[in-house]
Amino acid sequence: MTTGKTTPDTPCQTTTAAxxxxxxxSFDQEGFxxxxxxxxxxxxxHIADGEGIGLTEAHWEIIYLLRDYYQSFDSxxxxxxxxxxxxxxxxxxxxxxxxxxxxxxxxxxxIGSKIAGLPKPDNCL
Numbered sequence: 573m574t575t576g577k578t579t580p581d582t583p584c585q586t587t588t589a590a591x592x593x594x595x596x597x598s599f600d601q602e603g604f605x606x607x608x609x610x611x612x613x614x615x616x617x618h619i620a621d622g623e624g625i626g627l628t629e630a631h632w633e634i635i636y637l638l639r640d641y642y643q644s645f646d647s648x649x650x651x652x653x654x655x656x657x658x659x660x661x662x663x664x665x666x667x668x669x670x671x672x673x674x675x676x677x678x679x680x681x682x683i684g685s686k687i688a689g690l691p692k693p694d695n696c697l
Contacts, residue, residue: 596610597610597615598610602686602692603619603622603686604685604686604690604691604692605689605690608689608690608691610689611639611688611689615689616635616687616688616689619686619687619689620687623683623686623687625675625676625683625687627687630675631675631676631687633662633666634658634666634672634675634676634680634684635684635687635688636688637657637658637661637662638654638684638685638688638690639688639689639690640661641653641654641657642685642688642690647691647693647694648681648685648690648691648692648693648694649681649685649693650681650693650694650695651669651672651679651680651681651693653681654672654680654681654684655667655668655669655672658671658672672684681693
């Protein structure tokens with residue numbers, strides 16, 4: 573699936589504008605965005621850094637896929653739904669729990685949704 577979206581040009585650099593944006597962004601107690609409209613690639617980089625994840629092209633592909641899922645279904649996917657959606661949109665190789673765990677260790681649906689600026693999936697602890 574080609575989303576036409578790109579990753580930030582300089583993912584390792586935080587600009588003054590990005591820092592200003594982050595100071596206006598509110599997070600809940602678990603680190604999820606309180607206002608989904610506050611999400612940006614810079615916010616995603618900040619959240620991922622807090623999770624100890626360095627974002628690669630593979631991460632961005634899943635992050636934008638999660639955002640597309642949310643737009644289509646008005647909810648963040650649970651793990652099983654995420655795996656199925658990835659397989660449908662990106663192919664069987666990327667639509668596997670192991671692949672997603674390699675990108676977002678622990679709980680791909682929860683951590684991926686968090687970085688994508690989405691609400692916590694309903695069935696995630």
